[in-house]
Amino acid sequence: MKKQELSWKAGGQQGEGLESLGEIFAAALCSLGYDVYGYRQFSSRIKGGHTSYKLRIANHPVATIASSCNLLIAMDPDTLEVDAPELTAEGILVTDAAWLEGKKPKVRTVALSWNELSKADGTTLPKNILALGITAALLGIDTAKLLPLLEKQYGRKGAEVMETNRLALETGYEYIKNNYYDLLAAFTMPELENPQPKLFMLGNEAVALGALTSGAKFMSAYPITPSSEIMEYMVKYAPAEGGVMLQTEDEISACTMAIGAAHAGARAFTATAGPGLSLMAEAIGLAEMTETPLVVIDTQRGGPSTGLPTKHEQSDLMAAIYNTHGDTAKIVISPSSIEESFYDTFEAFNLAEEYQCPVIVLSDLQLSLGKQSVTSLDYGKLQVRRGKLVKDGLPEIKSPEYFKRYDLEAEGSISMRVLPGTPNGISLGTGLEHDEVG
Template sequence: MINQLSWKVGGQQGEGIESTGEIFSIALNRLGYYLYGYRHFSSRIKGGHTNNKIRVSTKQIRSISDDLDILVAFDQETIDVNYKELHDNGIIIADEKFSPKCPEDTNATMYVVPFTEMATNLGTSLMKNMVAVGASCAVLDLDIHVFEEVVQEIFGRKGQQVVDKNMEAIKAGFEFMRDKLTDNQTMVLEKADGKKRMFMIGNDAIAMGALAGGCRFMAAYPITPASEIMEYLIKKLPLVGGTVIQTEDEIAACTMAIGANYGGIRALTASAGPGLSLKMEAIGLAGMTETPVVIVDTQRGGPSTGLPTKQEQSDLMAMIYGTHGEIPKIVIAPSTVEEAFYDAAEAFNLAEEYQCPVIVLSDLQLSLGKQTVEPLDYSKVEIHRGKLMSGELPEVENKDYFKRYEVTEDGVSPRVIPGMKNGIHHVTGVEHNEMGKPSESAANRKAQMDKRFRKIENIKFNTPVYKNVQHEEADLLIVGFNSTRGTIEEAIGRLEADGIKVNHAHVRLIHPFPTDEILPLVQSAKKVAVVENNATGQLANIMKMNVGHAEKIVKVTKYDGNPFLPHEIHSRCKELF
């Protein structure tokens, strides 16, 4: 028996590859297994190679695996592109329709199964993916009845006959494959604990966190890989009196979100790199007017349209320094789906407490990768609205404007909702005095700039750095952010086995940078490897600016559109010694 397995299904986009992986993984999740899935897909609606790699384990996992146990192929390209991941005892299950050819330089075993023919005989070739699920079940010696509930949920609205036909397809694939296998060719997983856990993508967690954090309005324009946030909230916000507006462009989306926040409604917008470029002027407006707003950036391959469906982490500098002029802002970067939920909720508190833009930074792997999630604890979500005034305001002296931008010791001024008696003030994107009236006075300019930046001198964020510190003096400190956490953790286990003492820091507060948290870890390590999916080592450069010790810091980068694999981090870090 084995305690983990890696399974991949591939074919042409639009022929049910995603649903095949979805049905397979949901059923295993409900048995109590931990899963981690990552989709490789093209930036087109139909056509082009796509695959879905799913890792199944009896223990918590947060990365895709180096190798592959089972490859389900709906076309020859799937075999040609992915077979090298198979280990010597791996299995290829291929559709007979395309006359599959097994590469000579592999020791994997190929089984040819008539997916399409069997499905057609049952009524429609569209059910070939169900035949493939059944064949996979035979290799794992799974009871196909575990899929009945999932199939019912997915196809039930189409009628019981459709449900029954799909179950027949699973059974047909199972029986055909079982007859071909010998006992030593099965891959039987150890029994899971049977506990109920969620199985979700990071975008859904961000949307749920926004909902739990009091968000009641979203303005957005569709873009990969952020669209699922909008799609989720379109369904859920109306249930709590909120709404979503799909705007004509990204500029409108950001300004609408700013307007809603100015009116006292917690609001957000979400996009990817190209959309964030368009939002930058509006983000500057939020900074100048000290209006709270939450913006989600789901990073993808750039520049320009770049690689819209591939992994990259190259927006750090843009998120910190992208606006013209200088404004205070907060950039946070969750590293797991659970953190994505809690951080999205907390982002609204930060935005209102510090009255500035808060950017929740994700990446494609975290946003669209699907993973097992322990039950979320909604009691951890609290609502803090900062210096938002309530009740009756005192009369303003001399019948003048309310001091909305009052110069305060902590940099945060009292805030009012439009329409509050005695709360009238001027709002403008030009520099202004305490009452919001335009002012070009040098003294006022300096006072207002200093005030705005005092706000973020002492940001209170629950976990600015996730730390796994096993050694007082480490040979190596590995630093990362966003989705690389699980892959780094796996690589560290291998490095420790090689006799290298390794500590791990994962940065969750990108800006303002948590120097006090990171500096002691850097000082106590002989070398520092900064792991990131970009070409120039943006996080490494930010660390050099904030903690120094540039001579220790080594950039471990990958920018080919694919996420890191554990063996890549292991080998790159081992080369340092």
């Protein structure tokens, strides 16, 4: 099978539904068996400012976004300046005719009026779903395959909202059919052999799912781009697994609370970005000194300081390895795909408990906020390993003796770990240097 690809992009103002447009379209492609990589470019604001959503669609696995673009949907004039240069010579530009004044695009162009197209029987049709219908027409996708995804996205908002979105989808499709018939199915989707539906996962979702699957029961964190979706996932799904996500006042308390939960026996973790990792330095040292299993997810972004919150950078490696003062032992692992984000996060909790030390998982903005098609996750190869955790059966001790929590003669130089309240397991652990009993 010849490798084939197609790149699609939509640009507009934040708050115009660009993310919903990209999500619905990508979910449809994954349900049809295509390999997809999606990435949203955005600014540090809730509404307003230029944003874009780009998809790379292929008949083979893809692990990053494409530099060029075959089909560009311009939903604001900024798209013509910022994103249009990515169009290939054979590409198609969809834009408002009013924004073309004085411009002569060198590519095939669909010039329309978003305002006029959105008017329908006293209601205003959503521009993002109009764009979805236009996309379907230009790529030869039957709108019937998109309706179930619209229902999933908007059905809970009531029949009237769903009908408005259905009408917008059909209106966008019919506009191309009636006015640009020569461009109907102008691009054919990459050929597939034995198509199988795929998952479409955000990197942060894969991390959170890996944590939950490993048995993580406690997450404490402070919101920071680009890690916040891990918190959102845990808020939504952790309670059903007997877990909790606690939003703290800052990154220092987030890390120390996770250490406390891990000391009490829970698989616990926190998630942050570079600035938060800097604040956690002393607490990570505490986990090392007390030999407490701790998992820290670091979703790297641009720096230094608060730097570039919504831009990609991989500059935290040295900080992850060396940022704590003194001679500390920790494990740093870095996944290279969204699928690996799931497996590596799961394994991080095993390593933390086996070696009784902090484990830092290094992700980055693109891996955290990019979405990628995943064929399936093999739960059968996963195994929870809790290391030398002892819950009972310890020999009797008498005061003033203590359990040797930090036994220097332990096999493999890793001592037995006990939870608070374990019979005959009384021990002392502080952030100070200590002997075998603390």
